[in-house]
Amino acid sequence: MFVLSLGMGNIAFSAEPIKVGVLHSLSGTMSISEVAVKDATLMAIEEINAEGGLLGRRIVPIIEDGASDWPTFAEKAKKLIWKDKVDVVFGCWTSASRKAVLPVFEKADHLLFYPVQYEGLEASKNIVYTGAAPNQQIMPAVTWLLKQNKKKMFLLGSDYVFPRTANLIIKAQLKAEGGTLVGEEYTPLGHTEYSTVINKIKAAKPDVVFNTLNGDSNVAFFKQLRAAGISAEDIPTMSVSIAEDEIRAIGADNLVGHYAAWNYFMSMKTPENETFVKNYKARYGANRVTDDPIEAGYFGVYLWAEAVKKAGTTDVAKVREAVKGISYKAPEGLVTVSKINNHTSKLVQIGKVRSDGQFDIVWTSGKVVEPDPFPALVSKKKVLAPGKIVDE
Amino acid sequence: MEVFLSQLFNGLSLSAILLLVALGLSITFGIMGVINFAHGEYLMVGAYTAYVMQRLSHGDQTGISFLLALPIAFAVAYLLGLIVEKLLIRFLYGRPYESILATWGLSLILQQGARSIFGANNVEVTAPHWLQGGIQPLDGFQLPYNRIFILSLAVFAVAGMYFYVNRSSSGRRMRAVMQNRDMSACMGIKIRKVDSLTFAIGSGIAGVAGCAVSLLGSIGPSTGQNYIVDAFMVVVLGGVGSLSGTIAGALMIGLTNPLFEYVTTSSMGKVIVFTLVIIFLQWRPSGLFAIKTRALD
Numbered sequence: 001m002f003v004l005s006l007g008m009g010n011i012a013f014s015a016e017p018i019k020v021g022v023l024h025s026l027s028g029t030m031s032i033s034e035v036a037v038k039d040a041t042l043m044a045i046e047e048i049n050a051e052g053g054l055l056g057r058r059i060v061p062i063i064e065d066g067a068s069d070w071p072t073f074a075e076k077a078k079k080l081i082w083k084d085k086v087d088v089v090f091g092c093w094t095s096a097s098r099k100a101v102l103p104v105f106e107k108a109d110h111l112l113f114y115p116v117q118y119e120g121l122e123a124s125k126n127i128v129y130t131g132a133a134p135n136q137q138i139m140p141a142v143t144w145l146l147k148q149n150k151k152k153m154f155l156l157g158s159d160y161v162f163p164r165t166a167n168l169i170i171k172a173q174l175k176a177e178g179g180t181l182v183g184e185e186y187t188p189l190g191h192t193e194y195s196t197v198i199n200k201i202k203a204a205k206p207d208v209v210f211n212t213l214n215g216d217s218n219v220a221f222f223k224q225l226r227a228a229g230i231s232a233e234d235i236p237t238m239s240v241s242i243a244e245d246e247i248r249a250i251g252a253d254n255l256v257g258h259y260a261a262w263n264y265f266m267s268m269k270t271p272e273n274e275t276f277v278k279n280y281k282a283r284y285g286a287n288r289v290t291d292d293p294i295e296a297g298y299f300g301v302y303l304w305a306e307a308v309k310k311a312g313t314t315d316v317a318k319v320r321e322a323v324k325g326i327s328y329k330a331p332e333g334l335v336t337v338s339k340i341n342n343h344t345s346k347l348v349q350i351g352k353v354r355s356d357g358q359f360d361i362v363w364t365s366g367k368v369v370e371p372d373p374f375p376a377l378v379s380k381k382k383v384l385a386p387g388k389i390v391d392e
Numbered sequence: 393m394e395v396f397l398s399q400l401f402n403g404l405s406l407s408a409i410l411l412l413v414a415l416g417l418s419i420t421f422g423i424m425g426v427i428n429f430a431h432g433e434y435l436m437v438g439a440y441t442a443y444v445m446q447r448l449s450h451g452d453q454t455g456i457s458f459l460l461a462l463p464i465a466f467a468v469a470y471l472l473g474l475i476v477e478k479l480l481i482r483f484l485y486g487r488p489y490e491s492i493l494a495t496w497g498l499s500l501i502l503q504q505g506a507r508s509i510f511g512a513n514n515v516e517v518t519a520p521h522w523l524q525g526g527i528q529p530l531d532g533f534q535l536p537y538n539r540i541f542i543l544s545l546a547v548f549a550v551a552g553m554y555f556y557v558n559r560s561s562s563g564r565r566m567r568a569v570m571q572n573r574d575m576s577a578c579m580g581i582k583i584r585k586v587d588s589l590t591f592a593i594g595s596g597i598a599g600v601a602g603c604a605v606s607l608l609g610s611i612g613p614s615t616g617q618n619y620i621v622d623a624f625m626v627v628v629l630g631g632v633g634s635l636s637g638t639i640a641g642a643l644m645i646g647l648t649n650p651l652f653e654y655v656t657t658s659s660m661g662k663v664i665v666f667t668l669v670i671i672f673l674q675w676r677p678s679g680l681f682a683i684k685t686r687a688l689d
Contacts, residue, residue, distance in 0.1 A: 027504075029614060031512035159659055187658040192609040192618050195402035195539075196653040196661075203395055216514055220609035227519075227536035229526060249610055251516040 013058040018314050020045065021080035022061045023091030023101075028068025029190070029215060034093045036245055037115055037297035038063065039284055041090045044301035047279075054305055055312070062086060070100035077101040081108045087314040088113065088304055090297065094214075095119060095161045102127070111316050111323075113304060115296035117240065117262075119165035120373040123341040128303065128323055130296040130335070132263050133343050134169050135372040140348045141238050141261035142173045142210070144363055150207035150236070151179045156197065156221075157212035159186040166212050166240070169375055182206045187213070192220040198228050201235065211239040218242055222254040232257025238350075243291030244357060252357035262292040263346040264332035265359045273331035289357070290331075299330035303337060303344075334368065343371030394533040399650050405539035407646025408546035409608075412601035413619045414626040414638050415553060416594025422633015423570045423590050425486045429495040430476070431623065432616025433502040434595040437472055438465035438602025439611040440510060442517045455520025458603070462545075465599040473595025477588045485587065499616070506613040514612035523607065538607040545604055549597055553635060556593075566590055570633055629669050631679030640680050645669075 022041050024034035045059050053059060062084050064076040073092065080086045081104065089105075090113045092098045098114055105112050105126040117132035145153070153174060157163025167184065174181055183204040185197050194217075201209060213221055218241070225237075238259045244266045247255055266277060266289055276298065280290050303326055308314055311322035327336040335344045345368040351359025417431050442461040449457035480498060484491040519538055526536040556563040568576045569586045577583050605615065622645065630641025645665060653661030673679070 027507070027512070031507075032514060032612070035512055185657060188662070190614070190618060191658060192605075193406060193650075195405070196399065196650045197658065199395055199398050199402070199654065202398075216610055216612060216614075219514060219516065223607075223609060224536075227524070227526065227538055229528065229534040229536075245513075249514040249516060251518060253518065 013053055013056065015055075015057045017058040017060040018054055018308075019060050019062055019084055019086045021077075021084065021086040021089035021091070022063045023066055023073065023076055023080060023089055025068040025093065025097075026063075026065040030066075030068040030093055030097075032215065032249070033245065033293065034066075036288070036291075036294050037093065038091075040280065040290070040294040040298040041115075041301055043280060043283055044298045048301070048305055054308055055314070064091075066091070066097055070094075070096050073097040074100045074104050077104040077112075081105075081110050087111075087316060088319070090115070090300055090304075092116070093293070098122075098127070099161075109316070111304075111320055113300035115300055116293045119162045120169070120375065121165065123343070123373050125320060125342060127342060128300065128337060129343040129371070129373070130300040130303065131293060132346060132348075133371040133373045134166065134375050136263060136346050136348050136369050137240055137261050138166050138169060139173060139375060140365065140369070141240065141259075141350060142170055142179070143177065144261075144350055145208055145210075145238060146174075146177050146179050152182045152205070152207045153179055154183040154185075154201055154204055154206035154209045155181065155212070156185050156187075156201075156209055158189050158191075158214045158217060160189060160214075162214070163212035167210075170210060172375075187217060189215060189217070191217050194221045194224045195228070197221070198225055198230070202228075202230070206235060209235060209237040211237045212241060213239075214241050216249075218246060219250045219254075222250050222258075226254050243293065244289040244359070245291045245294070247353065247357045248289060252353060252355055255353040256355050258353050259350055259362070260353070260359065261348070261350050263348060264292045264295040264330075265349060265351050265361060266290045267351075267358045267361065268332060270331060270333060272329055272333075276331040295331050299328055299332075299335060302328045302330070303335070336368070338371050341371060341373055343373055345370050394530050395654075397530070398533050399654055400647070401535055401539070403647035403650045405543055405646075406650060407642045408539075408543045409601065409604060409619070410622055410626050410646050411546050411639060411642035412542075412549055412604060413598060413623040414630075414642055415549060415635075416597040417623050418627045418630070418633060418635070418638040419566075419570075420591050420594045421627060423566065424481070424587055425488055426481055426484050426491045426591075427488050427495065428481070428594075429492060429620065430499040430502060431495075431594070431598055432618075432620035433499050433506075434469040434473060434598035434616070435602040435605065435619060436502070436506060436611070436613065436616040437469050438599030439517070439606045439615050440506060440515075440602070441465040441468050441599065442603045442606045443510075443515050443611055446517055453518075453521050455522055458517075458520050458523075462600055462603050465603045466596040467599075469599025469602070470592045470596035473592040474588060476595075477591040481591055482584070482587065503613040503616075510613075512613070514610040516610050517606040519607050542604045542607065545600065549600060550635070550639060553597075557635065562586075562589065625666070625669055629672065629679055631681040634679075634681040637679055637681030644680075 024038040025031045045061050049058055066073040080089055088111045092114050093116050095118050112127045114127050115130050117137050120134040155167045242260050277290055306326045307319045307323035311318040323337050324339040333347050337344050348365040348369050349361050350363040352362050420428050445457045445461040523538045526534045528534050557567050565581050565586050569583050626641040630637030649665050652664045
């Protein structure tokens, strides 16, 4: 029997600790984004411990580095499940890493909480998706743009699964809702020379650029867009992968007036969010910011904790049953895990970048949107593999 | 028409960056036969120098800190090059295969070092006010000041290099070693000294290139990696160790890449350029400008 006492709180835990896995890229190209999500996950775990733990037991995180390398993610997932015998894993960012660990979690019949918006077309009972499905981010953003009379759209993305699938959905939507596609460009991950793409955008004269670039490429794109004399008034952009944390790296100057669609913004005025931001800054430094995936990484832990309380055990199969329909009052508002597809219902919002790197919220769905990972516009039959579409 | 001019200008500015990165690579490869995979990291060091200077000046907008960063980046990368040469490179002269492995390891170490010092997050250098915006000679055709600046930087670097190599005595010694190592040694040139000086100068120029690319994108531990492959392509295409070859190689790749990218896509543009370079090297393995050497190869 373990008897652990935390110095300050003097909470005595009488039973064995609960082991949970935290699996993110702490090195390599994706560490830019994932380190902050890991931090938020750990903060939630410590908050729960400070409140007396879960079922009277202390939660102990086991942190693994996926190193921005997909086979490593699969290896580390195996290690967490089989060797460390954790009760749940929180982690992953890119779709590639999630696709790499999915078979591991299905084979072990285990449980992963995945905190990032993605392209949809997936629903596993072994994953709880706390980020947005396409109908909770990309599709409302397109509809909003069309309503703003931004009908001529230029699609720009990084060349991998998420942007290609997202753009499939957008193109179907443009056809259905009366927009036109004036250009579509993909650049390799890590691409930094955007002058040619910017010339193509100029020549196509779009009303708006829908931007699904990931990582550092965004910095180069926005800097060079500005240097080419194109401001947000001339051609605005709508991004789905740029949040507050990325704005810090891109420089708010380069982004003022451009749009982004998310479920959570740091500037939201809910009491839960104010506490969340205050605690995050107190823990990790006043210059740190919170954003959507950070928030999803944080409340995922609480959703799981609620499910454990309901099940009365950490047994994976029972928690997986209990998590269906579980709600938690997250910083963005009440989120609920769908009973059908394991995604969470979420508020949808569009923000406009301010000069201080925060967002002015210009549109909100007002109520939570139910998740739909398989949008009806893209027929399930048509999709063989993400990014590949064939005729029925 | 505007698009064509604009693409031409983009091509020139891309050539300028490639040239700045490839200059150092070309001279170290040409003189010492060392394939330096860590060359991109000198560029990264230079870029971080610009960032540090900006931080030290507390967001100075006059651009003085940025101008100061240029010689300082050269000095920092130069010193780092000197140290690396003494500790590692000198054991690798004339051993291209071993040098690939060793310098690649070094590049990983330097990247992780940057990550430890500056964090995993990319950082941003704000261009001084007078480098923001651009000249607009035609409607819809803007020449960004930052790209004009990079172009002039490259011209300056090449001119400096030309005068150094052709007019100064230490530059002449460098050229002699480049053309025939053994003979130069017989003639009393201290080739060890020339080697370390050359390596340090090559590193220093990469440091300046780092300042230039900080105007275009963000700076991170992997910044150097974005340019290293293209730089090697320039060196091989141009002819190893030849200044005019490096210029020609940089121009060819810099001008054709945006062209193909415009008519196809970014990925396809790169593929076409690579393919053409490979075909060209089949026809002329020693590149555009092969160094005439009296050594028996």
